[in-house]
Amino acid sequence: MSDEAVILIHGVWMRGFSLLLLRRRLDEAGFRTELFDYASVFGRDEHSLDRLSRRIRAQTSRRVHLVGHSLGGLVALRTLDRLPSPLEGRVVCLGSPLNGSAVARRLNRRGRRAQLLGCSADVLCRGLSQLAPPTEVGVIAGTRAVGLGQLLGVFDGPNDGTVSVAETRWSGAAEHCEVSVSHTGLTLSSATAALAARFLRSGSFAAPAT
Numbered sequence: 001m002s003d004e005a006v007i008l009i010h011g012v013w014m015r016g017f018s019l020l021l022l023r024r025r026l027d028e029a030g031f032r033t034e035l036f037d038y039a040s041v042f043g044r045d046e047h048s049l050d051r052l053s054r055r056i057r058a059q060t061s062r063r064v065h066l067v068g069h070s071l072g073g074l075v076a077l078r079t080l081d082r083l084p085s086p087l088e089g090r091v092v093c094l095g096s097p098l099n100g101s102a103v104a105r106r107l108n109r110r111g112r113r114a115q116l117l118g119c120s121a122d123v124l125c126r127g128l129s130q131l132a133p134p135t136e137v138g139v140i141a142g143t144r145a146v147g148l149g150q151l152l153g154v155f156d157g158p159n160d161g162t163v164s165v166a167e168t169r170w171s172g173a174a175e176h177c178e179v180s181v182s183h184t185g186l187t188l189s190s191a192t193a194a195l196a197a198r199f200l201r202s203g204s205f206a207a208p209a210t
Helices: 016-028 045-057 071-082 102-107 111-116 118-126 148-152 190-202
Strands: 004-009 032-036 063-069 091-094 137-142 175-179
Touching: 004 016, 004 045, 004 071, 016 032, 016 063, 016 190, 032 045, 045 071, 045 118, 063 071, 063 190, 071 091, 071 118, 091 190, 102 118, 102 148, 137 190, 175 190
Parallel strands: 004 032, 004 063, 063 091, 091 137, 137 175
Antiparallel strands: none
8 A cells, every 4th residue: 555645525415424435446456544623613623723724734655635525625635725835736627616506596585584594605715816725636527417517507507416527627736537427326336436546646637658
């Protein structure tokens, strides 16, 4: 096993166990993995970022990577600013609405709907700045349109049912690729896991030339 750690970060309304299959596949690819569990709705946003920062700094592996699904990708990238030095590793975002989420904005539009997203509402609605982070970021987007967004009717282009491909196309990313899976399917797909492992190793989703 290589001396490279991966911290996996779940999305909104989920818990760490939702990434167990992805974790197993990254384990099999030779990484040391662990799950980061946090309160995505009822917790305090700043507290979660501080906890992840401490978790990263506590790692003893030579390199530490972050893999975040949906909101988890936003959490990963926002945490980079809290580290005392640049991350010695890479970040992979799976279906993360880095430009903001139309589904989140629809859910957050009025009244009690805001409580559905809680402390994560703001970042899910607006996304991140376009400044390039101090590490390489790869984004994997799903294109199988099965999910909440279809019921809300917010998409007019390729999407994974919850997040549109356009919402994942962030100028701060080094690479972007698409797979034919749904939003939840991004955490279950063997193809997604293989692409994530490849990017963490090499900084590219492209297969090495033979």
